Amino acid sequence: MSRKLKVAAIQMDVAPAPVPVRLERAYGLVREAAGQGAELVVLPEVFNTGYAYTNANYENAERFEDGTTVQWMKHTAAELNIHLAGNLLLWDEEGQDIYNTLLLFAPDGRMWRYIKNYPWSWERGYFVPVKNRPQTLVAHTDLGDIGFLICWDIAHAHLWKQYAGKVDLMVISSCPPDVFKAKLRLPSVELGPEDMGSTIQSMHDEAHNLFGKTIEQQCAWLGVPAVSAICNGTFNTPIPKGKGTFLVYVLSSLKLAKYLGEANDLEMTCQMYSACKVMGAGGEVLAAANSRGDEAVITEISLPEQKPHPAARQPKPVVRKPSYLLANFWFPLLTRSLYAGKIKELKRAAPGKTLDV
Numbered sequence: 278m279s280r281k282l283k284v285a286a287i288q289m290d291v292a293p294a295p296v297p298v299r300l301e302r303a304y305g306l307v308r309e310a311a312g313q314g315a316e317l318v319v320l321p322e323v324f325n326t327g328y329a330y331t332n333a334n335y336e337n338a339e340r341f342e343d344g345t346t347v348q349w350m351k352h353t354a355a356e357l358n359i360h361l362a363g364n365l366l367l368w369d370e371e372g373q374d375i376y377n378t379l380l381l382f383a384p385d386g387r388m389w390r391y392i393k394n395y396p397w398s399w400e401r402g403y404f405v406p407v408k409n410r411p412q413t414l415v416a417h418t419d420l421g422d423i424g425f426l427i428c429w430d431i432a433h434a435h436l437w438k439q440y441a442g443k444v445d446l447m448v449i450s451s452c453p454p455d456v457f458k459a460k461l462r463l464p465s466v467e468l469g470p471e472d473m474g475s476t477i478q479s480m481h482d483e484a485h486n487l488f489g490k491t492i493e494q495q496c497a498w499l500g501v502p503a504v505s506a507i508c509n510g511t512f513n514t515p516i517p518k519g520k521g522t523f524l525v526y527v528l529s530s531l532k533l534a535k536y537l538g539e540a541n542d543l544e545m546t547c548q549m550y551s552a553c554k555v556m557g558a559g560g561e562v563l564a565a566a567n568s569r570g571d572e573a574v575i576t577e578i579s580l581p582e583q584k585p586h587p588a589a590r591q592p593k594p595v596v597r598k599p600s601y602l603l604a605n606f607w608f609p610l611l612t613r614s615l616y617a618g619k620i621k622e623l624k625r626a627a628p629g630k631t632l633d634v
Contacts, residue, residue, distance in 0.1 A: 285310030288553035293327030320363035322452035354382035389416035397429035402612030421445030447503040459547035474530025484550035497560030500585030519543030
């Protein structure tokens with residue numbers, strides 16, 4: 278017989294705000310879920326800060342030993358007697374690099390740590406991928422054996438494959454801007470999707486392909502339920518390495534070349550893709566967010582009595598090749614020098630010391 282487990286996926290608005298403010302909002306949502314019987318609560322990617330491509334990412338990165346968010350997660354899990362998962366930027370133990378990290382705390386203080394394998398696009402300007410990737414994690418908890426993925430990781434089939442036959446459920450934490458439907462702002466003009474040319478326009482449904490179709494097909498292939506927490510709302514951000522970024526749009530529509538000279542002041546606005554949901558073992562959506570703001574999606578899932586082993590061939594993610602080219606190669610190539618330069622600057626400011634910003 279299957280086991281029943283009440284879970285919650287938390288949706289939070291993406292707009293950056295001070296950490297204490299966002300933790301207070303998160304606490305209200307987590308407490309609501311726990312009050313309705315949820316034993317596992319999952320928070321979205323960078324829930325503690327919000328999401329944008331700015332130097333605030335370095336300033337908000339925490340140390341595991343005494344970080345505000347880390348301590349909040351540990352204490353909240355204990356106080357509410359839940360397993361609590363959440364994502365934030367953490368320095369490594371040596372204080373040398375920043376990683377995008379998904380933590381899971383049990384009520385008794387046990388902790389599991391999963392690090393993002395694939396920084397998406399411009400994110401590489403603010404943190405590094407896990408060392409010696411690919412790396413996955415199975416948390417052996419009192420609730421069952423749990424696997425983890427963070428946002429763009431879900432586009433990589435080999436990561437899903439490493440969980441086959443090993444987990445009872447998946448926990449996924451994401452913050453996906455719907456970039457191929459974005460508006461781009463330059464000093465002299467605002468450009469919409471209709472201005473972007475045929476290549477960019479052909480990719481308008483990529484967010485749905487990934488966070489709708491792919492995540493559901495891969496869960497169905499694994500044969501386990503999943504809790505997927507996502508940030509939502511309107512995404513506003515400057516774009517690092519604007520000229521290199523804008524070149525992609527120029528290649529899609531040559532008429533945009535006249536704006537290339539001002540592209541270092543490029544800014545982007547788009548909606549986050551709405552996909553905060555809980556899925557069953559067949560990939561079906563059991564519950565999903567109904568609003569555009571903060572919300573707790575609470576429902577019951579069935580865990581298999583024995584871990585399922587996929588019988589069919591693993592399906593390929595429903596993601597176009599240009600998405601991989603841009604997100605895994607071109608934009609990271611542009612922005613990793615920003616990260617290297619900022620880390621050097623921080624090390625010069627505190628020579629011989631563990632970095633604490």
